[in-house]
Amino acid sequence: MSPRGQERNEKMRAIAKTKITKAALEVFAEYGYHGTTIKQIVQSSGVSKGLVYHYFPSKERIFFHLIELALEVSKKAWIKSLDTPGTAWQKIEKLSQILFKTAFTDENSLYFVVMLQAITQGKSIPGLFEYIMMHGAHYGLLPPLIHKAQKSGEARQGDPDVLSSTYLAVFQGYTLLLLHDKDLHTKITPETFTDVLRNRGRNK
Amino acid sequence: MSPRGQERNEKMRAIAKTKITKAALEVFAEYGYHGTTIKQIVQSSGVSKGLVYHYFPSKERIFFHLIELALEVSKKAWIKSLDTPGTAWQKIEKLSQILFKTAFTDENSLYFVVMLQAITQGKSIPGLFEYIMMHGAHYGLLPPLIHKAQKSGEARQGDPDVLSSTYLAVFQGYTLLLLHDKDLHTKITPETFTDVLRNRGRNK
DNA sequence: GTCTATACACTGATAGAC
DNA sequence: GTCTATCAGTGTATAGAC
Numbered sequence: 003m004s005p006r007g008q009e010r011n012e013k014m015r016a017i018a019k020t021k022i023t024k025a026a027l028e029v030f031a032e033y034g035y036h037g038t039t040i041k042q043i044v045q046s047s048g049v050s051k052g053l054v055y056h057y058f059p060s061k062e063r064i065f066f067h068l069i070e071l072a073l074e075v076s077k078k079a080w081i082k083s084l085d086t087p088g089t090a091w092q093k094i095e096k097l098s099q100i101l102f103k104t105a106f107t108d109e110n111s112l113y114f115v116v117m118l119q120a121i122t123q124g125k126s127i128p129g130l131f132e133y134i135m136m137h138g139a140h141y142g143l144l145p146p147l148i149h150k151a152q153k154s155g156e157a158r159q160g161d162p163d164v165l166s167s168t169y170l171a172v173f174q175g176y177t178l179l180l181l182h183d184k185d186l187h188t189k190i191t192p193e194t195f196t197d198v199l200r201n202r203g204r205n206k
Numbered sequence: 207m208s209p210r211g212q213e214r215n216e217k218m219r220a221i222a223k224t225k226i227t228k229a230a231l232e233v234f235a236e237y238g239y240h241g242t243t244i245k246q247i248v249q250s251s252g253v254s255k256g257l258v259y260h261y262f263p264s265k266e267r268i269f270f271h272l273i274e275l276a277l278e279v280s281k282k283a284w285i286k287s288l289d290t291p292g293t294a295w296q297k298i299e300k301l302s303q304i305l306f307k308t309a310f311t312d313e314n315s316l317y318f319v320v321m322l323q324a325i326t327q328g329k330s331i332p333g334l335f336e337y338i339m340m341h342g343a344h345y346g347l348l349p350p351l352i353h354k355a356q357k358s359g360e361a362r363q364g365d366p367d368v369l370s371s372t373y374l375a376v377f378q379g380y381t382l383l384l385l386h387d388k389d390l391h392t393k394i395t396p397e398t399f400t401d402v403l404r405n406r407g408r409n410k
Numbered sequence: 411g412t413c414t415a416t417a418c419a420c421t422g423a424t425a426g427a428c
Numbered sequence: 429g430t431c432t433a434t435c436a437g438t439g440t441a442t443a444g445a446c
Contacts, residue, residue, distance in 0.1 A: 014415065036240035037330045040436060050417045052438090061436065121382055122326050126241045131386065158406070164393055171379025172402075178325055178378050179371060182335065189368055198376075202362070202406040244426060255429085259428060417442075425434075 019057050021047045023071075026064050031115040035065055035123050062127060069120050069130065072113035073137045079104045080140040090150035091157065094199060097144075098192035105177055106187035114177050121174075144169065148199060158201040165199055172198050223261050225251045227275070230268050235319040239269055239327045266331060273324050273334065276317035277341045283308045284344040294354035295361065298403060301348075302396035309381060310391035318381050325378075348373065352403060362405040369403055376402050 025047030029038045040061055044051045058064045083097035105114040117134075124130040144166040151157035158165070172195055180186050229251030233242045244265055248255050262268045287301035309318040321338075328334040348370040355361035362369070376399055384390050 018415075033330045034238060034240060034327045036238060037327055039434085041434090051436095052417050052440095053415075055437065056415070059437095118326055118382075121385060122322055123238045123241055124386075126237045161393075164398065167380070167383060167390070167394070168376060168398060168402075171383055172372060172375050173379070174382050175375025175377070175379030176371070178322075178382070179375055181325060182328075186371070189365075190371070194368065194372060198372075198402065243424085245424090255426095256428080259426095263427090265426065412446085414445090415443085417440100419438105419440090421436105421438075423435085423437105425432100427431085427433100428429105 015057075018049060018053060021049060022054055022057060022064070023067065027068055027071075027112050027116060030065060030068060030119060031112045034119045035127060065120075065127065066130070066133065068113070068116050069134065070137075072117045072120075073134070075104065075110050075113045076117070076138070077140045080143060084143060084147070089154060089156070090147045091154065093147055094144075094151060094157070095192070095196055098195040101173060102187075102190075102192040102195065105173070106180060111180075115181065118174065118177055141166075141170065151199070152201075156201055157199050158203065169195065169198055222253060222257060225253055226258055226261055226268070227271065231272055231316050231320060234269060234272060234323060235316045238323045239331060269324075269331065270334070270337065272317070272320050273338065274341070276321045276324075277338070279308065279314050279317045280321070280342070281344045284347060288347060288351070293358060293360070294351045295358065297351055298348075298355060298361070299396070299400055302399040305377060306391075306394075306396040306399065309377070310384060315384075319385065322378065322381055345370075345374065355403070356405075360405055361403050362407065373399065373402055 022043065026038075026043045029042045029046050033042070038061075040051060040054060043064070044054060047054070054064075058067070079100045080097065083100050084093050086093055086096045088096075105111050120127075120130060120134060124134070145162040148157050148162040148165050152159060152162070176186065176190065176194075226247065230242075230247045233246045233250050237246070242265075244255065244258060247268070248258055251258070258268075262271070283304045284301065287304050288297050290297050290300045292300075309315050324331075324334060324338060328338070349366040352361050352366040352369050356363060356366070380390065380394065380398075
């Protein structure tokens with residue numbers, strides 16, 4: 003009944019969809035949502051326009067798909083760090099290491115750039131902001147961790163929510179700087195992030 | 207010869223151009239360069255399409271004009287801080303205060319958002335990045351200041367260039383966070399920025 | 411012959427420009 | 429207000445596996 007082997011068929015689908023997704027990631031990361039045209043994705047992926055619309059119903063859904071993947075990559079990094087055995091402070095150190103590696107040196111780094119694009123242009127894409135808020139809940143895991151590390155004296159004093167925001171600000175700020183300084187990652191280390199939260203005072 | 211008093215004429219020009227610039231600032235800050243249409247600027251400013259093109263040759267030049275103003279606002283804040291009498295550390299503290307006030311509470315805060323838009327979408331606007339690099343030289347004033355404050359023991363140890371980047375990253379990162387958390391500025395203070403550079407260790 | 415991945419010319423809408 | 433280019437999205441045809 004099936005005209006082609008179902009297995010082979012699935013493989014073809016996966017390959018084509020991956021091609022499109024990969025090309026879209028590169029183009030969206032560079033030009034932003036509105037700055038990207040379907041034509042660019044078509045040319046960058048090497049497939050036809052018809053095929054793009056065969057796999058995705060609209061430009062908007064392609065972007066949403068990338069944001070979905072980006073949130074997965076981010077979430078995975080966070081969960082992996084927090085699953086590390088050890089103290090709260092060790093988990094924070096692990097988080098810095100994994101975020102540094104994933105966002106600045108990995109093949110996945112473009113996902114973090116696309117997230118930046120979503121944050122700065124999200125207002126003109128209906129539902130995007132709500133989507134990110136819903137699926138980005140893992141950011142909320144940091145404040146309690148900071149609170150714990152404060153009690154053990156390893157984290158510096160201050161409102162854990164503010165410190166968490168500052169930590170995220172440094173991370174996102176560096177992702178921004180990376181856009182125009184491609185070897186920034188050779189100048190900084192995971193410690194650059196961790197240091198923001200570290201208790202360097204005398205009351206250890 | 208002049209059908210209208212020249213003075214009155216100049217005034218009209220200034221008013222119209224200000225109207226357009228102000229509206230453009232708001233729309234570009236919210237939707238980004240590509241996400242903004244001339245129609246939006248026209249409707250937001252209340253002037254006619256023709257008038258917009260009377261004062262600006264293209265959408266691109268409107269954006270460049272805003273970036274020009276944004277760099278001026280930023281430069282003014284930096285120069286004002288560094289002209290403060292006092293030690294290097296006191297100048298850094300002043301810089302944090304002025305940046306906080308200007309970027310988070312001022313009417314000028316939108317200029318910092320537009321700069322973010324320029325950074326994330328600049329690759330698709332020819333010449334923009336070079337323009338920012340040329341006119342944003344005042345950022346280079348921070349590392350020597352940090353170096354001085356390290357010698358007096360007030361700034362923490364570390365490569366001044368990296369510390370300067372981290373300072374800018376925190377600042378830009380918070381500008382990003384502000385996009386979706388309108389009363390973020392009530393939770394943080396200028397100290398949040400200064401703290402990144404402060405020597406909190408025992409070897410004062 | 412049937413099914414599905416793929417191609418591409420086309421359309422209507424809307425953008426920037428003047 | 430009008431013009432023209434280009435955008436997102438579609439309708440239809442083809443190629444090839446079974």
